[in-house]
Structures are given as structure tokens and as C-alpha cells.
Amino acid sequence: xxxxxxxxxxxxxxxxxxxxxxxxxxxxxxxxxxxxxxxxxxxxxxxxxxxxxxxxxxxxxxxxxxxxxxxxxxxxxxxxxxxxxxxxxxxxxxxxxxxxxxxxxxxxxxxxxxxxxxxxxxxxxxxxxxxxxxxxxxxxxxxxxxxxxxxxxxxxxxxxxxxxxxxxxxxxxxxxxxxxxxxxxxxxxxxxxxxxxxxxxxxxxxxxxxxxxxxxxxxxxxxxxxxxxxxxxxxxxxxxxxxxxxxxxxxxxxxxxxxxxxxxxxxxxxxxxxxxxxxxxxxxxxxxxxxxxxxxxxxxxxxxxxxxxxxxxxxxxxxxxxxxxxxxxxxxxxxxxxxxxxxxxxxxxxxxxxxxxxxxxxxxxxxxxxxxxxxxxxxxxxxxxxxxxxxxxxxxxxxxxxxxxxxxxxxxxxxxxxxxxxxxxxxxxxxxxxxxxxxxxxxxxxxxxxxxxxxxxxxxxxxxxxxxxxxxxxxxxxxxxxxxxxxxxxxxxxxxxxxxxxxxxxxxxxxxxxxxxxxxxxx
Amino acid sequence: xxxxxxxxxxxxxxxxxxxxxxxxxxxxxxxxxxxxxxxxxxxxxxxxxxxxxxxxxxxxxxxxxxxxxxxxxxxxxxxxxxxxxxxxxxxxxxxxxxxxxxxxxxxxxxxxxxxxxxxxxxxxxxxxxxxxxxxxxxxxxxxxxxxxxxxxxxxxxxxxxxxxxxxxxxxxxxxxxxxxxxxxxxxxxxxxxxxxxxxxxxxxxxxxxxxxxxxxxxxxxxxxxxxxxxxxxxxxxxxxxxxxxxxxxxxxxxxxxxxxxxxxxxxxxxxxxxxxxxxxxxxxxxxxxxxxxxxxx
Numbered sequence: 157x158x159x160x161x162x163x164x165x166x167x168x169x170x171x172x173x174x175x176x177x178x179x180x181x182x183x184x185x186x187x188x189x190x191x192x193x194x195x196x197x198x199x200x201x202x203x204x205x206x207x208x209x210x211x212x213x214x215x216x217x218x219x220x221x222x223x224x225x226x227x228x229x230x231x232x233x234x235x236x237x238x239x240x241x242x243x244x245x246x247x248x249x250x251x252x253x254x255x256x257x258x259x260x261x262x263x264x265x266x267x268x269x270x271x272x273x274x275x276x277x278x279x280x281x282x283x284x285x286x287x288x289x290x291x292x293x294x295x296x297x298x299x300x301x302x303x304x305x306x307x308x309x310x311x312x313x314x315x316x317x318x319x320x321x322x323x324x325x326x327x328x329x330x331x332x333x334x335x336x337x338x339x340x341x342x343x344x345x346x347x348x349x350x351x352x353x354x355x356x357x358x359x360x361x362x363x364x365x366x367x368x369x370x371x372x373x374x375x376x377x378x379x380x381x382x383x384x385x386x387x388x389x390x391x392x393x394x395x396x397x398x399x400x401x402x403x404x405x406x407x408x409x410x411x412x413x414x415x416x417x418x419x420x421x422x423x424x425x426x427x428x429x430x431x432x433x434x435x436x437x438x439x440x441x442x443x444x445x446x447x448x449x450x451x452x453x454x455x456x457x458x459x460x461x462x463x464x465x466x467x468x469x470x471x472x473x474x475x476x477x478x479x480x481x482x483x484x485x486x487x488x489x490x491x492x493x494x495x496x497x498x499x500x501x502x503x504x505x506x507x508x509x510x511x512x513x514x515x516x517x518x519x520x521x522x523x524x525x526x527x528x529x530x531x532x533x534x535x536x537x538x539x540x541x542x543x544x545x546x547x548x549x550x551x552x553x554x555x556x557x558x559x560x561x562x563x564x565x566x567x568x569x570x571x572x573x574x575x576x577x578x579x580x581x582x583x584x585x586x587x588x589x590x591x592x593x594x595x596x597x598x599x600x601x602x603x604x605x606x607x608x609x610x611x612x613x614x615x616x617x618x619x620x621x622x623x624x625x626x627x628x629x630x631x632x633x634x635x636x637x638x639x640x641x642x643x644x645x646x647x648x649x650x651x652x653x654x655x656x657x658x659x660x661x662x663x664x665x666x667x668x669x670x671x672x673x674x675x676x677x678x679x
Numbered sequence: 680x681x682x683x684x685x686x687x688x689x690x691x692x693x694x695x696x697x698x699x700x701x702x703x704x705x706x707x708x709x710x711x712x713x714x715x716x717x718x719x720x721x722x723x724x725x726x727x728x729x730x731x732x733x734x735x736x737x738x739x740x741x742x743x744x745x746x747x748x749x750x751x752x753x754x755x756x757x758x759x760x761x762x763x764x765x766x767x768x769x770x771x772x773x774x775x776x777x778x779x780x781x782x783x784x785x786x787x788x789x790x791x792x793x794x795x796x797x798x799x800x801x802x803x804x805x806x807x808x809x810x811x812x813x814x815x816x817x818x819x820x821x822x823x824x825x826x827x828x829x830x831x832x833x834x835x836x837x838x839x840x841x842x843x844x845x846x847x848x849x850x851x852x853x854x855x856x857x858x859x860x861x862x863x864x865x866x867x868x869x870x871x872x873x874x875x876x877x878x879x880x881x882x883x884x885x886x887x888x889x890x891x892x893x894x895x896x897x898x899x900x901x902x903x904x905x906x907x908x909x910x911x912x913x914x915x916x917x918x919x920x921x922x923x924x925x926x927x928x929x930x931x932x933x934x935x936x937x938x939x940x941x942x943x944x945x946x947x948x949x950x951x952x953x954x955x956x957x958x959x960x961x962x963x964x965x966x967x968x969x970x971x972x973x974x975x976x
Contacts, residue, residue: 278836279829337797339876344803347788347851350780355813355844361821372827482712493713494966495959496720502958503724504905506924507947511727514738514940521742521940523726561720565966611812618814621907625928635816635908642820643912651820659817666812670805 170250170325178325181314182246185261189240196232200224218381221364227356239265253334255318255326260342262315266308268349273304359659366652372642386653393449394431396422400442408442414544422448435459454654457637460623463548464633465616468555472612473605475556476563481593483564484571494568497561505558509625512554516540547631554622559615563608570604571597610669614662634658724951731945738941753945762918763946766926769835770950773922774903777842778896785850786892790880792851793858794866804855810848815908818844826913833917841909846899853898853968857891858884894964897957904954923950 170178200206200220209219239261245254281297283289366386370379400408401418409418419436421427426448434455436444449455483493500508518539520526525537540550574597582592620635629640638658642651730738732749757763791797792804822841823832831837861884869879885892907924914920921929927950930943958965 275840279831282830282834282836284830333797336795337799340791340795340797340800343787343791343795343880346784347847350784350843350847351810354841354847355810355818358818358821358825361824362818363821365820365824370824372823479716482709482716485709487709487713491962493717495962496717498958498962498965499724499955500720502901502954503951504907504924504927504954506905506907506928507951508723510927510930510943511723511947514730514944515723515726517739517940521739523742523744526742526744557719557723561716569966614812614814618816620816621924624907624911638816638819639908639912642823643915648820648824655817655820658814662812662814662817663809666809669812670808 167324167327170321174321174325177317177321178246178250181258181262181318182243184310184314185243185246185258186240187243188265189236189238189243191236192232192239193236196229196236200229215381218364218368218379221360222368222379225357225360225364227352227360231352250326252322252326252328253330253338255322256330256335256338259315259319259322260338260345262311262318263342264345264349266311266315267346269304269308269311273301273308276304277301362652362655362659365648366656368649370648370652372646372648382649386650387657389450390454390650390653390657391449392431392451393447393455394426396426396446396448397439398422398433398436398444398446400438400444402442417444419444419446422446453632454634454637457632457634460548460631461617461619461634464552464555464619464623465613467548467552468559468616469609469612471552471556472560472563473609475560476567476608477601477605479561479564480567480571481597484568494565497565499561500558501562501565503558505621506625508558509554509622512550512557513541513626516550518542541626542630544631547627551622551626554626555616555619559612563612566608567601567604570601574600606672607669610665610672614665614669617662617665618658724955727944727947727951730941731948733941735939735941738944753942754949756942757945757949760942760946762921762931763926765919766921766923767950769920770904770923773835773838773842774900776839777846777903778899780843781846781850781899782892782896785847785895786854786885786888787880788851789854789858790884793855794861794884795876807848807851807855811845811852813844813848815845819908819912822909823912832913833920835914835920835922837913838906838909838922841913842903842906845906846903849902850895850899853895854888854891857888857895861887890964891968894961894968897961898965898968901954901957 203219203223205219205223206216209216242254242257242261245251246258277297277300280300281293283291283293367381367383368379369382369385398420401420403409410416411418417436417438419433422431422433430450431448432450432452433446433448434452436446438444447455447459479497483490483497503511515523516525518525518541519537520529522537522540524540525534528534529537538546540546578596579592582596587595618635619633620639623631623633623636624639627636629644632640634654635658638651638654641647641654645651729746731753732751733746734748734750734752737746737748788807792800792807826832826837826841829837831840865883865887866879869883870876874882905924906922907928910922910925911928914922914925915929927943927946930939930946
């Protein structure tokens with residue numbers, strides 16, 4: 157009888173049946189937690205590459221990382237322990253905090269197993285074309301996913317059971333901060349889990365691959381640990397002073413077709429060591445600085461990317477500010493104007509690149525050549541996309557067209573937050589419009605411009621689409637160089653090292669960006 | 680004999696001086712600049728339309744500024760091109776799924792980050808912000824390895840599973856800004872009345888953020904629709920799985936021995952017009968959404 161009495165919070169003691177259910181749920185939690193760790197260990201011990209490695213055929217660490225990565229084993233262990241601990245807590249005390257966390261655990265374990273089940277169903281069911289299968293393989297799909305659907309049933313029952321008794325049977329008060337953090341993590345778990353799967357896992361895969369000589373589609377080539385060789389090859393750069401090639405009169409020879417100065421080669425023994433010159437920059441007096449390295453292609457790609465980034469970002473910013481200042485005045489049809497400015501942004505980059513490709517055609521069927529000829533800017537049509545001296549300008553022009561109006565819209569949004577009374581005061585004091593711009597507008601816009609600048613820089617550093625579509629393999633950016641190594645050369649290890657280098661560069665810029673912006677908060 | 684007039688400062692006044700006066704010259708120069716900007720932003724799109732209305736012969740001959748014999752033959756060809764119609768369907772599927780998944784999952788996270796105070800919140804905010812700038816190219820080889828292991832190369836499923844890398848952090852970041860901007864009183868009143876945090880989220884905050892969800896969804900859709908790197912890498916082995924950008928980049932018309940310029944422009948116009956219309960309709964919201972995260976700092 158006493159078990160039916162309610163305490164002041166409306167809670168009562170559990171019946172024997174309910175108590176058994178709580179015990180069962182707790183033991184289930186412990187079993188799931190410890191079971192996950194056991195399964196992980198089992199997979200590691202039975203993995204064939206690791207076994208081979210232990211038998212002295214390659215690196216054990218590499219085999220482990222290649223098969224499992226870092227995040228999956230670490231997370232499985234940590235989450236397994238946390239869940240098992242929750243089970244033990246539930247077994248000993250009927251506290252409300254433990255109960256509510258138990259509900260959270262059961263919720264997401266149910267959802268997780270269903271999602272994994274569905275994912276396995278669809279991936280395993282894909283017909284294996286090498287094995288000559290066609291159509292969706294239902295039998296395979298169901299066998300491999302059924303265990304996940306089966307375990308979802310007890311998980312879901314425990315979830316429902318626990319949430320129905322959590323407020324009536326469990327004791328204690330939960331502090332606001334602990335309840336807040338439970339609610340927050342409950343909401344964040346799907347995002348965190350998805351990002352771990354789709355971003356962190358491939359990232360660590362890239363890191364691991366970058367220290368191997370892995371290649372795609374090369375039969376059963378053995379993947380070997382090569383240490384930092386890929387990075388060494390990629391990043392070895394040296395600068396040498398070289399002379400230009402002299403004709404009989406002692407003047408520098410110039411390549412007649414490209415109009416570029418011709419340079420002597422670097423030292424023979426450097427060449428024998430594998431150094432190749434990527435580019436030579438003249439420093440006057442018939443001398444130049446030669447940038448050479450073991451991978452001259454990557455050096456060139458880096459130069460191209462840096463040149464692209466610097467020019468396009470500066471031009472976009474200047475043009476963006478000018479456009480924003482013009483459009484900021486009030487006039488009829490301002491809405492139309494703003495809409496027109498969004499058009500280049502809305503057109504997919506690939507489409508706009510192809511569009512410019514058509515406009516830049518190297519004979520008079522290209523409108524740019526036609527117009528330039530008609531106006532008299534050039535005396536014969538130019539091959540904008542194949543002539544080495546024009547390629548970068550063309551690419552930069554295309555990118556500026558696509559992004560400057562968007563930049564203008566960002567600056568415009570910033571302009572509209574500026575208080576008008578300052579300008580009125582400046583007007584009264586007789587400051588000219590130009591003076592107003594430099595003393596008021598520009599300083600106040602600095603945060604907006606800084607943010608836009610860093611955003612654009614990050615975008616430009618990883619430029620892929622315009623380069624790939626307009627120049628193909630003629631001239632590469634860092635990203636298209638990475639793509640070529642991966643797809644054309646099938647050199648996954650080397651491509652991964654490039655990916656890591658780009659990641660580090662972007663990461664540094666991101667850190668700078670966060671320093672500048674901070675996150676608006678109650679800090 | 681010329682007569683020279685002078686203004687009250689004793690400076691000479693003529694036609695040019697009058698014209699150069701701030702009022703007249705300013706207005707003229709202003710409208711000239713406006714026209715210039717409008718022309719600069721819109722002309723390439725106009726030219727795509729113009730080219731798409733030419734025959735293939737006209738398109739590769741020496742061009743003229745005006746197309747005297749417009750024809751719809753390219754549009755007919757484009758819609759009979761299976762590779763292209765497949766691509767439209769593929770892009771629609773992939774982009775829609777990306778939007779739905781990102782909004783569903785991302786709105787939870789954004790509510791937590793924008794509305795709930797908890798330990799580790801700042802860390803999560805920084806992590807999400809860093810993720811919005813995550814360079815896709817860095818994980819290309821790792822992801823391609825995984826895609827090949829799962830045997831998903833040449834299958835749009837590979838895009839469905841990889842697009843959250845950029846759509847999800849973006850969605851969370853923009854929606855967090857919106858959630859932060861909502862007044863707190865409503866929520867407190869509901870909590871006092873005994874609603875659970877989930878009820879507050881579903882019943883009160885979600886309806887209020889409906890416009891934000893639409894905008895964010897639209898932006899996410901455009902981002903997924905325009906994505907090229909993953910699509911090119913993962914689907915280029917199978918023409919049935921091309922998305923729109925890949926299809927346009929690798930476009931092969933009905934006449935295979937020549938580069939189908941006019942037909943490709945017709946395809947470009949077909950995929951761009953819906954986007955342009957959407958953008959024109961939602962321009963205010965789009966600018967708001969894009970600047971929500973960026974300008975407030």
C-alpha cells in the first residue's frame with residue numbers, strides 16, 4: 157500500500173514490476189556500452205590487414221589507422237564507458253538526472269541504430285557490377301541491416317518505458333544548468349554525429365593516407381607507410397640566382413612567341429637531385445630568382461593560387477565598395493538594381509565559367525574579341541584562355557564579375573547600419589563628400605570589410621571551379637592540382653598530402669578570421 | 680566676339696562649367712554609373728540567352744551583336760538530351776535531400792546554440808563556424824577513398840552522404856543567428872506555464888523562425904545545386920549520375936564532333952532561370968540570411 161503514496165513532488169515508489177523494468181534497462185545500458193567496446197576489440201583483433209602487419213608484414217599502427225581511423229575507436233570507447241556508467245548509476249540510485257540522461261541515451265541509440273540500418277540497407281543493396289549483379293539486392297540488403305533494426309526494438313521500448321516513468325518514480329531535483337546542458341546536448345547530438353561521420357572521418361582518412369603511397373585502382377598494390385616523403389616532395393623549395401641566356405651581343409634572349417626572357421638552368425647537381433625550376437622572376441641586370449623544387453607543378457599551382465587570390469580579392473573589394481556606394485543612394489528602381497546584382501551570384505560557378513568561355517572564344521565568334529576589335533582595343537583577336545600571359549587575367553575577370561556584386565551587397569548591408577546623424581553633422585561642418593567617405597564611412601565599415609575580406613580570401617585560396625572549367629590542365633590552382641593528382645594520376649597518398657597542406661593554410665586563415673570577428677556573445 | 684559670363688565668385692561660366700556643376704553633372708554621372716553596373720552584372724546572362732537562340736552554325740561564326748533569326752531548336756535539343764534531363768532530376772533529388780536533412784537536424788542544433796545556455800556552447804559555436812569554412816578539397820581524397828570502399832562511385836548516394844559537410848554547418852550558423860534574434864519573453868512565459876523545452880521549440884520558436892527556415896533552405900538548396908567538386912569527382916564515371924554543373928561542364932550535344940556552344944548555353948539558361956527567379960523573389964531574405972552571420976560582428 158505504501159508504495160502507492162505520493163511524495164510532495166507527486167512521485168511514488170516503483171512497483172515490483174517497474175523496479176524490474178528499471179533494473180532491466182540499466183543492465184541493458186551496461187550491456188550496450190560494454191558490448192560496443194567488446195565488438196570494437198573483436199573487429200580489431202580479427203582484422204586481416206592488422207593480422208598481416210603483426211606477422212611482420214608492414215606497420216601495425218598504419219594498418220590500424222587505415223582500417224579504423226582514430227575517431228571511431230576513441231568515440232566508441234568513450235561513449236561505451238559513459239553509457240555503461242549511466243547504467244551503473246541507474247542500478248544504484250533512482251536519481252532524476254541519471255533517469256533523464258538514460259532517456260537521452262535510449263532516444264539516440266534508437267535513432268542511431270535505425271539510421272545505420274537504413275544506410276546499410278541502401279549501400280549494401282547496391283548491385284555489385286564487378287560480380288555481375290544487376291538490380292537492387294534485397295536479400296543482401298536485408299541480411300546486413302536486419303541486426304540494426306532488431307536492436308532498435310528493445311532500445312525503443314526502453315526509451316518509451318523510461319520516459320513514461322521518469323517524472324513519477326525518480327527522486328531529486330535537477331539544477332537548471334545541468335538540465336540546460338542535457339537539453340542542449342540532446343539537440344546537438346545529431347549534428348555532431350553527422351559532422352563526425354561526414355567531415356571528421358574523411359579528414360582523418362586524408363591525414364592517414366597522406367603518409368602512405370596509396371594509389372587508386374592499382375590491383376592489390378600493397379599500401380606502405382612512407383613517412384613524410386609526400387610532404388617533403390611537395391614542400392621542398394629553393395631559390396637560386398640565375399642569369400638570362402645571352403645572345404652574341406650580350407643581351408638577354410627573349411622567347412619570340414611568349415615574349416618572355418629565357419633563363420639559364422640551375423646547377424647541374426641540383427637538377428640531378430630532382431630540383432626543377434617552376435618560375436623565374438627577374439630582379440634586373442639580366443639576373444633572376446629561380447624558384448625550384450622537387451615538385452615544380454605544386455609550386456606553380458601555389459603561385460597561381462596566390463596571384464589569383466590577391467588580385468581577385470583586392471579588385472572585388474574595390475569594385476564592391478564603389479558599386480555599394482553608388483547603389484546606396486536613393487533612386488527609382490533600386491530594388492531592380494539590387495536584384496540584378498544578385499544574378500551573377502545565383503548563377504552556378506560552372507555555368508558562369510562556361511558562359512565566359514563562350515564569350516572569350518578566341519576568334520570573332522567570341523563577343524569579347526568582337527567588341528575589342530570593333531572598338532579598336534586590340535588589332536587581332538586574342539586567345540584569352542590559351543595564351544599564357546592572358547589566362548590569369550581572364551580567370552580573375554570571371555571571378556570578379558561573379559563576386560564583386562555580391563561583395564557590394566555585403567558592404568551595402570553594412571552601409572545601411574551606419575547612423576545618418578554623423579553625416580548630417582559632417583555636412584554642417586562643411587566636410588566634403590570625399591572627406592566624409594574617408595573619415596566616417598570607411599572606418600565604420602571596417603568590421604564589415606574585414607569579414608568580407610577574410611571570407612573571400614578563404615574562398616579564393618581553395619578556388620576550383622573556374623580553374624577546372626576554363627583552364628583544365630593548362631594552368632592549375634592548388635585545388636585543381638590536388639584533383640589532377642587524385643583523378644588523373646590516381647595517386648591518393650600524394651593528393652592527400654596536398655589536401656592536408658591546403659587544410660593547414662585555410663585553418664590558419666580561419667583562426668585569424670575568428671580572432672578578428674569573435675563570436676558575438678555575452679562574453 | 681565671345682562674351683564671357685561670370686558667377687558671383689568671379690569664375691567663368693559656360694556650358695561645360697554648367698554641366699560640371701555638382702547637381703547636373705552629378706546626376707548624369709550617377710545614372711551613367713548605374714547603367715554601367717547594371718550592364719556589367721546582367722550582360723553575360725543576356726549573352727547566354729542570345730547565344731542559346733542561335734543555330735550552332737551562327738554561334739561559331741563571327742558573331743553579330745543582334746540575333747536576327749532567333750530559334751528554339753537548342754532548347755528542344757536540350758530537353759531531348761537524356762544526360763541533361765537526368766542531371767536535372769539528380770540535382771533536384773540531391774539538393775532537396777540535403778536541404779531537408781540540414782534543416783531538420785540543423786534547426787535542433789541552432790536552437791540549442793542560440794537559445795540554451797550550457798557549458799561547451801562557445802566551443803561548439805567555434806567548431807561550427809570553423810566548419811563553415813572547411814575546405815572541401817582537403818578531404819576529397821579521404822572521402823573518395825570511403826566512397827569507393829562503399830562502392831558508391833558513380834551513384835548520387837555518394838553526394839547525398841557528403842553534402843552535409845557544407846550544408847549542415849551553414850544551416851546551423853545562419854539559423855543560430857536567427858534564433859538569437861528572437862525575443863526571449865515568449866519562451867520564458869511558456870516555460871513558466873509548464874511547457875517543456877521541446878514544446879517551446881516546436882510550438883513557439885519554430886513557427887516564428889519559419890521565414891528564416893525558408894530562406895536558409897533556399898540558400899542551402901542553391902549551394903547544393905551549384906556544388907561541383909564532389910559531384911565531378913564522385914559521379915564522373917557514370918553519365919546517369921551527373922548533376923547539373925557536371926552535366927554542363929562535360930556537355931556533349933547531339934552532334935558529337937563539335938563543341939555544342941549554342942546548345943550548352945541553352946542548358947545553362949535552363950538551369951539558371953529558376954535560380955534567378957527565386958533570387959528575384961527572395962532577394963531581401965537572401966541578403967538578410969547571408970549577412971546574418973557575417974555583418975553583425
